[in-house]
Structures are given as C-alpha cells and as structure tokens.
Amino acid sequence: MKYLRIINFLIISILAVSCQEDDLELQDMAVPSNITVNADISTDGSGIVHFDVSADNAFTYQFNFGDGTTGTSLDGKITKRFSRNGLNTYLVTVVAFGKGGISSSKSVEIEVESDFSDPETKDYLTGGSSKTWYVAASEPGHLGVGPTFGDNFNNPSYYTAAPFEKAGADASSCFYTDELTFSTTGENNFTYEYNNNGRTFFNADFVGEFGGPTGSGDQCIEVDFGGEKNVALSPATSGVEASTGTQMDFSDGGFMSYYIATSSYEILSIDENSMYVRAVMGNNPDLAWYLKFTTTPYDQQEAGGGTEEPEEFQTEFEDLLWETSFDDETSLDTSVWNYEIGNGDNGWGNQEAQYYTEDNTSIVDGNLLITARRESESGFEFTSSRITTQDNFEFTYGRVEVRAKLPEGGGTWPAIWMLGNNFDEVGWPTTGEIDIMEHKGNEPGIIHGSLHYPGASGGNADTNTTTIENPSSEFHTYTMEWSAERIVFLVDDEVYHTYANTPESPFNKDFFLILNVAMGGTFGGEIDENFQESSMEVDYVRVYQ
Incomplete structure (x- = not known):
C-alpha cells in the first residue's frame, strides 16, 4: 500500500506538470493576425504579379490564386504569372499558418492583364474539347534525363529509355497504362483527369518517401495520385530554343505520370498525336527530365499500333x-x-x-x-x-x-x-x-x-x-x-x-x-x-x- 500511494502521488504530479506544459503551449500558439497582402501587378501584358504578404505570428503562407493554381511561401513573397487572356479579375486567398497549424486567411481581388495566348497548343491538348494521352512506351526516349542547361533536347545526354524498357520495372501496370485526359475550360486553362489505376511510378529518389523499397531503382507503388486538377498554360521561362515557348502548370501537386516532385512542364513539341515535355526535377535543379506522350493506348502500342523497333545501343568505346x-x-x-x-x-x-x-x-x-x-x-x-x-x-x-x-x-x-x-x-x-x-x-x-x-x-x-x-x-x-x-x-x-x-x-x-x-x-x-x-x-x- 505504501508503494501504491507513492505511485499514485507520482502519477498525479506528472499529470499536473503535463497540464501546466500544455497550457503554456496553448498560450504560445497565437492565431496569425494583421494579414497584409501587397500585390505588384505588371502592366506590360505579361500577367506577372509579385505578392508580398506579412502577418503577426505567421510562419508560412499558402496561396490560392483564383485560377485553379496554388502556391506556398515561407516568407510571404511569391511571383505568379496569370495566363488567362485579356483583362481578368481573380480572387486571391492567402492562408497564414502559425504554431500548431493554427491559421487565418485573407482574400483580395486583383485585376491582371495577359496578352499570352496559345490556341494551337490548346487545340492539340484537348482536341477542341477533351483528349486522352498515354506514355509513348514504344518510342525511344519516352523517358530521359540530362543537364538542365546545354543539353541536346532530342536526345538527353545522361539517359534515354529504350522502347518498353521500363516494363521490367513493372511500369506496364502503372506508368505505361496511365491515362491523362485534358479538357477545355477556358482560353488557356484546362481540367486534367489523371487515372493511374491506384499505382504511381516514382523516380528512385522519392520511392522511400512513399513507403517503397529503397535501393531498387524506379518503382510502381500503391499510391493513388489520380483525380482532377486544374492546368494553366503560360509562357515558358527556361529560354530553351527547342521549345514551343509554352509551359503547363498543374494545381494541387499534379504531375505527368512519372513522379519527380514538380508540377510545371515545358512543352518542347506537340501535334495532334504526340507531345514531348521537359520538367526540372523537384529536389535537383541540375536535372531535367523528358517525357514523350501519344494518343495511342499502351495495349495498342504493344500490339504494333505505331510501335518502332528498339534502337540498338550505341557504344562510345570501340578500341x-x-x-x-x-x-x-x-x-x-x-x-x-x-x-x-x-x-x-x-x-x-x-x-x-x-x-x-x-x-x-x-x-x-x-x-x-x-x-x-x-x-x-x-x-x-x-x-x-x-x-x-x-x-x-x-x-x-x-x-x-x-x-x-x-x-x-x-x-x-x-x-x-x-x-x-x-x-x-x-x-x-x-x-x-x-x-x-x-x-x-x-x-x-x-x-x-x-x-x-x-x-x-x-x-x-x-x-x-x-x-x-x-x-x-x-x-x-x-x-x-x-x-x-x-x-x-x-x-x-x-x-x-x-x-x-x-x-x-x-x-x-x-x-x-x-x-x-x-x-x-x-x-x-x-x-x-x-x-x-x-x-x-x-x-x-x-x-x-
């Protein structure tokens, strides 16, 4: 009984201390207040707006730009290019987050003019209304990687996949069978429906983050990123000459079949049945990845619908x-x-x-x-x-x-x-x-x-x-x-x-x-x-x- 009383006393003491600590933490978690949103809106038709947001007790800021895209900033500074053609009004909402995830928000209306227009890309992407794209598994270089600058864009220098090469990494059950459907919603805006059958093909750098076996290269993992996103077309900023000059920006972390932690893709070329895109890897700005897409489903590619014989590997060492x-x-x-x-x-x-x-x-x-x-x-x-x-x-x-x-x-x-x-x-x-x-x-x-x-x-x-x-x-x-x-x-x-x-x-x-x-x-x-x-x-x- 003596030891039982001592234990009870210790438990009560610990609970009292814990309650006091919790009270102190709750006092420290103040709601962000006095949110100020400054927007420097360009007048040259570029659609560029520089945001500078501040708030008391805030540690990070999330932006909903009112055009279907979002952004995040630690210091409240962020630059956004609005690409909807003409003079348009956007309701921009900023959420300020403080300790413990406590947040408050503020919305402002801004008017932005953009002269950007790319009707040809829009028509190719959607066929005028809606169109579905697939990874061009049968084509050499349907997946490739090279340096961010100074690369040969038609043949990335670090690596180009041979036709159907990734089927050995189980890609035929996710990557190659992905369906990417673009549908028109406006001048330079679309919805994007991504169906990956509940499995995502991850770059090896990100496999471990999503519960996959590390050290096994690129992997298909039971992670479903499917669903509808918004997509906006805007001028590309890379300066790559071998390009259409247009990039796609996906909302809510959207991406195109191969996960490399980025949501922006520059369109190098596009026509009625083929598309070639380039994206800079999210955790390595020195690597640019390349993807080829087609309107031919994977099973038809495999059966010979538009397939090509694999290119023979060309060695650089012959002596x-x-x-x-x-x-x-x-x-x-x-x-x-x-x-x-x-x-x-x-x-x-x-x-x-x-x-x-x-x-x-x-x-x-x-x-x-x-x-x-x-x-x-x-x-x-x-x-x-x-x-x-x-x-x-x-x-x-x-x-x-x-x-x-x-x-x-x-x-x-x-x-x-x-x-x-x-x-x-x-x-x-x-x-x-x-x-x-x-x-x-x-x-x-x-x-x-x-x-x-x-x-x-x-x-x-x-x-x-x-x-x-x-x-x-x-x-x-x-x-x-x-x-x-x-x-x-x-x-x-x-x-x-x-x-x-x-x-x-x-x-x-x-x-x-x-x-x-x-x-x-x-x-x-x-x-x-x-x-x-x-x-x-x-x-x-x-x-x-």
Whole structure:
C-alpha cells in the first residue's frame, strides 16, 4: 500500500506538470493576425504579379490564386504569372499558418492583364474539347534525363529509355497504362483527369518517401495520385530554343505520370498525336527530365499500333584495351589474376557460407570455370573461388563485356563486379562498387546490376533488374559502359539500368575486376539441401576504351 500511494502521488504530479506544459503551449500558439497582402501587378501584358504578404505570428503562407493554381511561401513573397487572356479579375486567398497549424486567411481581388495566348497548343491538348494521352512506351526516349542547361533536347545526354524498357520495372501496370485526359475550360486553362489505376511510378529518389523499397531503382507503388486538377498554360521561362515557348502548370501537386516532385512542364513539341515535355526535377535543379506522350493506348502500342523497333545501343568505346579469352591457357594466369583465399570477415561481410580456394578455378576447353562445391574446408561446408585483377589491371572509364553461363542451384550467388583501387585505404562503400552482374540461384533468370556508394549501399544500393531465359544453359553477354557522365548496365546489348555519374561520385578513378561464386549469405539466401556442385563458366572478359 505504501508503494501504491507513492505511485499514485507520482502519477498525479506528472499529470499536473503535463497540464501546466500544455497550457503554456496553448498560450504560445497565437492565431496569425494583421494579414497584409501587397500585390505588384505588371502592366506590360505579361500577367506577372509579385505578392508580398506579412502577418503577426505567421510562419508560412499558402496561396490560392483564383485560377485553379496554388502556391506556398515561407516568407510571404511569391511571383505568379496569370495566363488567362485579356483583362481578368481573380480572387486571391492567402492562408497564414502559425504554431500548431493554427491559421487565418485573407482574400483580395486583383485585376491582371495577359496578352499570352496559345490556341494551337490548346487545340492539340484537348482536341477542341477533351483528349486522352498515354506514355509513348514504344518510342525511344519516352523517358530521359540530362543537364538542365546545354543539353541536346532530342536526345538527353545522361539517359534515354529504350522502347518498353521500363516494363521490367513493372511500369506496364502503372506508368505505361496511365491515362491523362485534358479538357477545355477556358482560353488557356484546362481540367486534367489523371487515372493511374491506384499505382504511381516514382523516380528512385522519392520511392522511400512513399513507403517503397529503397535501393531498387524506379518503382510502381500503391499510391493513388489520380483525380482532377486544374492546368494553366503560360509562357515558358527556361529560354530553351527547342521549345514551343509554352509551359503547363498543374494545381494541387499534379504531375505527368512519372513522379519527380514538380508540377510545371515545358512543352518542347506537340501535334495532334504526340507531345514531348521537359520538367526540372523537384529536389535537383541540375536535372531535367523528358517525357514523350501519344494518343495511342499502351495495349495498342504493344500490339504494333505505331510501335518502332528498339534502337540498338550505341557504344562510345570501340578500341579493345584488354582481353582475357582463356583459349590458349591450361591454368589461370596469375600475372593478371589474384586469388583471394578464405571466408573473409564474417563471410566477406555478407555471412557467405563458402571458403575460397585456388582449387575451385580451372580452365576447360578455353573457358574459365569457377566452381562452388559442397565439401568441408577449414570449418566451412562449401568451397569456391574468387579472383581479382587488383594491382595488375585497373582502369578508369570504358566498356566491360563478359560472356558467361551462370551456376544453378538454390543459394548460388555468382558475381561479375568491380571495386575502386583505393579500397584498401578508404574501405567500403567509400571506394565505390560496380556490380556488372549478380544472380541468385533462388531466383533463376533475374539479373541484377547495381552500384554501391556512400548513401546507397548494401540493401539500399542503386540497382535494377532484368529477366533472361536459360542463364545457366546458354551464354549471355553482361556489359557495363562507364563514363564521366553515366554508367549503363546491359544484358545481351539491352539496357536495363542507367546511373547519372557526377564529379562527386566515387566512380571517377581506377577500378579493378572481380569474378566469384559465393554461396548463401545475405544476397544468395537459403542453400538448397540437395546442392552439390555448379560452375560459372566464362568465355571471355573484354575491356574497351
């Protein structure tokens, strides 16, 4: 009973203190007041209005401009271009927010004159009343990215998607099947009905923000941004010559199929059945993304309605720098290749189950075999081999091609990959890692291409996958093309993953090659109890510059 009284006293004391703190917080949360709205309205027909809003006890301001668009400002200053043709009156409402979300508002009427008019774009967008657009999945470059300025707008320099490329990222169930319907409501204003079937295709930078698996590249996620928005046409401000000079501004966070956290799209070109737009990425003003749209639905594109054959990937590296073909060898050339022996630290940092030896590497009929076996060695139940070119052959930039058959069996984890030459000094992932090919025997036919670097490593790597047939019974060519601008992953000359390289990345120095077959671990997964032996068979390794 003594302890019970003490506990009761403590509870009452805590409640009293909590109530006092709540009272203090409520006193601090004053309603914003004395809202003043100043509007500097241009008189040159541009439709530009500079707003300067202030209020007591306010921390942020939200604007409803009365033309179907909205805006937000922390300091109360914002510039808006009104694009409705002629002299028009708008009721502008400003909501001032204070602590705890407490708000108050003020509305003002303004008259703004705009000489802007683009009836041709309006007619193409809506067909005069209403028209539905779809991602032009069958066209090369239906999705692309390049620098904000100085790019080739018809062929963005960092990346252009091949026809139907994103179907491998499950885009055929959202991105490619999106319906974007524009309907006329006024001279330069429209409604926009976005139907994405409850799934949204997110740029990799935003996947985690919306509950998706990070480190898996662009993803379709069960997030529904569908619904009706307002759209206004206005003069584009980028100064891009290869453009119609018109941009679309979407209300309420609206966007066009591929989420990059922006609501403004410059129209580079448009006609009755095709549209090409450009948008600057919301969290990276140095990247401009490009999208092509068509009036042909995805299923008709897929069936051949206006489809094009995929353009063959054009390499920029054609001079053979180095080659290992194993044709005239009876054993591994140790002047080029090093053996790494043992199980490393905690299974090479991945809880791998094998012990690496020299005996698991052989050359048979001109092919290199790296064989994983179920056999006891140094306290481990499996053996295999791992070989590297560290200190013997290292290079910066180029094209790596490896023609290989992959081992089969649950738990096998073959890899063709690279590490930075400063690995011993700076460690991983600071040094950078390029995984040209990884494969799980537990998921036959799914090929992974990945990059590991600070901020994107391990289970959060920058990665994507593609699917192939007969990876263990037929040879396939695994390729990585690497420059100062991009790193591209291909299987059998088909692109499936692209990374925009930057001067700040670790991928601008010498790297060395690694070939190995691991067993189990964090990536390989559960090992089949019936597994006995299987090999990765390598025909050649070539590097071009």
